[in-house]
Amino acid sequence: MDRRQVLRAGVVGAGAAAFSGALWERAFAAAAQPGVGPYGELLPAGADGLALPAGFTGRVVARSGRTVPGTTYTWHAAPDGGACFADGPGWIYVSNSEIPVAGGASAIRFGSDGGVRSAYRILSGTSVNCAGGATPWHTWLSCEEIPHGRVLETDPWGVRPARERTGMGRFKHEAAACDPDRRVVYLTEDEEDGCFYRFVPGAWGDLDTGRLQVLCAPVGTTSGTVTWRDVPDPGGRPVPTRRQVGAALRFDGGEGCWYDHGTCYFTTKGDNRVWAYDAAASTVALAYDDSLVSGTPPLTGVDNITGSPRNADLYVAEDGGNMELNLITADGVVAPFLRLTGQDASEITGPAFNPAGDRLYFSSQRGVSGAKSGSGGITYEVTGPFRGP
Template identity: 60%
Template sequence: MRRRSFLRAAVVGGGVAAFSGGLWTGAAVSVPNRLAEGPYGPLLPADGNGLELPEGFTSRIIARSGEQVEGTSYTWHDAPDGGACFADGDGWIYVSNSEIEPGGGVGAVRFDAGGNIADAYRILDDTRRNCAGGKTPWDTWLSCEEVGYGYVFETDPWGRNEAVRRDAMGKFNHEAAACDPVRKVIYLTEDEPDGCFYRFRPNNWGDLGAGGVLEVLAAGSETSGKATWVEVPEPLPSDGDTPTREQVSEAKRFDGGEGCHYANDRCWFTTKGDDRVWQFNAADDTFELAYDGGGDLSGVDNITSSDFGDLYVAEDGGNMEICIITPDDVVAPVVRVNDQDESELCGPAFNPAGDRFYFSSQRGTSGSSSDGITYEITGPFRH
């Protein structure tokens, strides 16, 4: 079997991107600087919204912080951050965190089958710095507080059910969450310079209110190897008590955990402090360094993937790009945002059909949290 075919076989079924071939031989490899032109071709000059896109792609602004979403009474929140899409009949819903304190919370935009905005509304209020999170297989959104001793809140994208704090998932500087339906666990990243990579094992899969066990990945200081899981003794420390990341001495440290995405037995997560992308192989509890910075992709943050097998990584800083990493190791920008150097890109997500892509510039052109902009890109995405 040719190498490309092997990589494709490993990723297409679960919609996750493969990285450098060294991962399959156990060698940690730094992905080179844009090995080839991306699958969509070069970026064209900026459009009227200030976005550089490949030929055949168009953009629109769907929301601005402090302004009512068109056709609705909902005022879009400040500092839009992590997000995800949920199928809604023939349409879909895009949820978006608000990374401010106080206030925080989550907003949502509902689209009809034609992609027109049908409604916008609030699904979580009065929380703190809701940064990233994760979508569950039972169609809820886990919104994570990026503060010391922060919590995870489970929310309803339709806004019909009240959001609930899930204490058993731990009290720490949460960033992102990714659900593994095979092992029935949820992986969690921690945004600290000496942060950890966690696994939550619910007592009842699909019911996070039934409690569970929080564990931390333990390993040496290497960039690849075998991992074990150790239970966190006190997942709910009081403010000022020993943080969860310091309770297990053998826990492996990750420099600023950010985005987290699971598919097909693998969980990909980013660390901003050292500009790395990691792969955790859930089938055999091994981990690898998949990308080691130094190329076109820098300021790694939120991540998602397409059903084709491409991974999309949003930059916090860098060149203000969203880059694609393809199954044959091409790294290239698919979006570049102009004149917003004081911002960061976040919340990348595809609609269910895979032909519309959403993301936000958290602080827009002014660099202020009150100037966030949420975009939609339409085009011939591979899916």
Template identity: 65%
Template structure:
């Protein structure tokens, strides 16, 4: 495992490389985003892979479920879902979960400095319905089980060390995780209709074997102040979301992304993107399709990631099979659209460490089956 000096992750300026270049230029979003012109321009005609992209961008297929990854002997997993990129020498690695049950797990694809695939391999097996997750500042991948009383597994993207189940992070229907190296905590989403939003406070930063699981407490509105309360029994028989009075409910927690003192997370049940100002301890909506003037460009909100420009990229589960961009100026617009795959969903958006390539998967591809997943790369002039 290429464990860098992770104590540097305690400051925001040291976290950009570990998060694939997603350190933003400050949390300037201040109101629910509205439709407007994309900073990348309109979408073009579908390319040979059925992807509509702005001018200057190109796509390629990296892997297909049930087929060997090009140039390797490794067979790519079914139902690719959440993912992240990690630096590896002069190249990088893209990690992808498998949302099947039983089986689950996660796989990795290794790239050299020119972007050519040099290897692919399994990093987690024998788990259940691994949906999303998150990268750590010390270059491990947290793979989360989206099942009742599911676990978080800490895995090695480099394929050296065995995965470790992190019981202290709680047993619930996990979705995504996002690290906050400034406060030395992890934020966690829960994918149920009356789910909660959590943070995990490790006893020792860099070691997830012990710590406190806390739940966000707030009023019933869409904005206000919040606080954290300890979950008394993170692994108990009583659901974590029912253990703390006043815990705020969210309708189907999905993706989660941290940058520059702000954490964003999505709730698919009501097509919202939420924003927490961590210094002020306030929350509000960054996007709500019910508050959009005109046609809403973003529906079925799911996985979320960010670019160094401050742009958020939100993948759709359904909708028009798009990845939409939300700019720091609160404009939301399509960035790409996958044609001919209406029975699928877009998963696992993640940038390469230099910010020039975006990886994502269509979980069920053109077949509409978990055996038809396709993992893509998009290259082009992303804003910095």
């Protein structure tokens, strides 16, 4: 048996046992498999290289190094992680910049009609800002993907200064997801032997103090019960955080992170997996693994992840692959939702829905040029008949 056969035999059965109760009903009895998505096949790409299902349309809202249309603000290079925030009848899309030294983050403010009202910088003086996460109290956690990287809590309106949240650890941060039920923040780490963390603040809504914990389980665990242990030194010096607790479970390149109704989904790029942590039961299982797919895996190079505010659908972006944003439904079907053509040297980043769930934003980090500087970055908006519950 090859690796795919071994994993399919061993993990699918164990995963089915791990997914129980609400998680079983809402997510997966086994790792997701290819199928026809709820929106059908993709139509041929238009002039902008964007292929979408019937009924959906896309537009470019910003390009790196160019003025955001309708404003005087120049959009940043290498757009990465993003999120949307309600702004009266409109909304704000926040986007990180994954470049060294001058990274930071910017924002575009939209009116209720979807028109651009303004664009501006919300974070400066940081480096390689990759992903992050929105908080329930309407701030953006921007994460540095560098050794001893920081988490910066920023204001999407650009009024209040950003604050470094040292208690959330100094490591190669990737993404963050808030769990308002248990009042913790989950964090991923982009290392080949990285860990999955949670930050337990001293007071919910205030990330100034608290405890950093790491998920623990036997080596090689892909499903079953897990525990949490405190990280002795969140500052990570001289011993990196991921090496301070011997029982910590290792993950191959942590990427996106998304919490929804008791489950925290997170991705690992080294093995093309989407994990599901059942916070109530304190168990993990595989929601997707390309080694468990029958036939050709539709989703590779897993990266950023987000969910629809209208239902339980997950959207997983590819870093490489064939430049798709894939949809994973609650009944375990994985299928492409959109594809970018002519941008093979780029990656899809920052998927996020507006509060109403009828507009989806994302970026092509390097665009058509594929320049490593991210100077060719493109940020898109997709509108259409996104389904309800």
